[in-house]
């Protein structure tokens with residue numbers, strides 16, 4: 001299978017009041033067509049920032065550097081604004097982490113879905129509306145036709161998340177980056193959404209990057225897993241090896257911290273001290 | 281002992297305007313829910329996305345008035361539509377919103393966010409102590425002093441979620457409604473936050489209403505579990521009763537659909553994929 005995304009030695013630095021802060025530190029990864037790569041790691045470890053860098057969506061305070069950042073062989077770092085606009089949302093799409101904050105509060109749900117269909121696929125009005133209804137239905141929104149005219153604040157948290165998913169998959173992207181795509185969903189709808197993503201992946205050969213802290217979701221979907229900690233890639237393995245034989249202390253601690261593995265009335269925390277020295 | 285929180289037959293309808301030729305559409309988001317919760321206990325609410333949990337949370341925290349039904353806090357009937365809300369009530373009952381980003385002022389530094397309630401409620405407290413308390417709270421949710429002067433947009437999703445929890449705790453509430461408070465946290469930080477909530481409950485007798493999709497978290501934290509389905513409470517019992525002997529078909533489906541992070545599970549999936 002050919003390589004969709006290739007990142008080599010990616011670093012992102014932010015200017016902050018207390019000096020520069022390196023959120024991503026020398027991360028490399030590859031995603032092939034039809035492959036599901038899961039990224040797991042501690043809160044604040046640079047998972048979202050590294051993927052926002054790929055999409056070119058970081059604020060100006062961010063300094064992005066990489067030896068290589070290629071999408072289907074095209075250099076993403078050197079892309080001009082208009083070429084990027086054509087790519088992002090069409091061939092490369094992202095489901096953002098905070099759905100209620102990522103939708104535009106001023107526009108109806110229907111408009112926000114139809115807009116990507118208009119801009120990227122040039123569909124006419126009738127076709128756009130039909131496709132929008134089809135997408136809302138696919139993500140399990142009941143009575144989709146009547147929901148097109150609703151504003152984001154009139155939808156529940158999980159409904160907003162599913163609208164975001166509908167927007168992201170509207171143009172059948174070649175690469176979908178899903179940043180915690182099911183956090184606002186109960187497990188029955190989560191299953192429906194994961195099945196939908198896996199179907200798109202199998203049918204269209206879509207590459208999928210799945211950022212999640214839910215190890216159950218990793219177990220259900222991933223081919224390969226990257227473990228990140230404090231901006232660095234700690235470990236990369238195929239999914240079975242990672243669960244059977246985790247190498248890095250952080251990965252081991254992560255698997256041990258599953259609430260279903262809790263003994264007694266306190267949850268085990270990942271004690272940083274236990275492996276901080278290994279990182280030096 | 282009288283309950284800290286009681287609701288009787290609470291209902292909430294929403295109206296979606298229909299436009300020129302279509303009638304308004306009425307959504308019955310909450311259809312008559314009742315329960316009573318005692319001091320120092322945790323009630324977990326689970327249910328399908330869109331079944332009315334956040335709507336109910338806003339009613340419990342007196343942000344939104346119900347269409348019908350009664351709300352009692354510490355035995356006192358509360359009717360915000362008629363009587364408004366006293367500052368004391370506003371402090372006692374806190375909410376952690378499902379959408380932390382939307383609930384934080386983008387122009388306010390995190391340190392200020394945390395100190396603000398102290399400025400309003402404890403005017404005689406010296407500034408140095410306010411600062412100390414705010415930094416102490418940041419530490420408790422796993423953030424550091426370097427985060428004190430940052431704005432909300434400079435944080436990760438999980439960090440913002442912890443800031444929202446820290447802010448709610450700064451006011452020393454007696455009733456805290458948490459709407460998906462740990463959904464964005466990885467397991468280690470999640471454990472730290474859940475342990476913190478459990479400690480505060482032990483120490484100060486806090487009462488929690490905890491909305492969550494994560495059944496393993498619910499199982500860890502809840503005394504009682506209520507299952508909602510299309511605006512109704514279809515099941516309500518002690519944690520052990522609901523987990524060991526679920527009655528409603530939706531509850532059963534819920535348990536069955538939980539993905540398991542086990543090696544056997546992965547092997548089975550890979551075998552299915554290879555066969556396809």
Ligand SMILES: Nc1ncnc2c1ncn2[C@@H]1O[C@H](COP(=O)(O)OP(=O)(O)OP(=O)(O)O)[C@@H](O)[C@H]1O
Pocket residue numbers: 014015016021023041042043044045046047048049050059061097433434435436437438439464465466
């Ligand atoms: N605009 C910014 N300015 C300064 N620091 C930032 C900014 N945006 C993010 N950061 C910092 O970069 C680090 C990585 O953030 P990122 O959002 O990638 O974390 P994450 O791994 O996605 O975490 P989570 O699981 O909590 O979403 C965090 O420590 C965060 O505080």
Ligand SMILES: Nc1ncnc2c1ncn2[C@@H]1O[C@H](COP(=O)(O)OP(=O)(O)OP(=O)(O)O)[C@@H](O)[C@H]1O
Pocket residue numbers: 153154155156157158159184185186294295296307309327328329330331332333334335336378
């Ligand atoms: N302001 C509003 N106007 C119209 N309908 C609304 C409004 N707010 C919520 N709804 C609808 O009411 C229902 C219940 O929404 P609510 O946010 O309470 O669900 P929830 O159980 O919290 O779901 P989730 O788990 O997805 O967050 C949903 O169908 C939603 O679309």
Ligand SMILES: [Mg+2]
Pocket residue numbers: 047048049097179436437438
């Ligand atoms: Mg993130």
Ligand SMILES: [Mg+2]
Pocket residue numbers: 156157158333334335378459
């Ligand atoms: Mg909700």
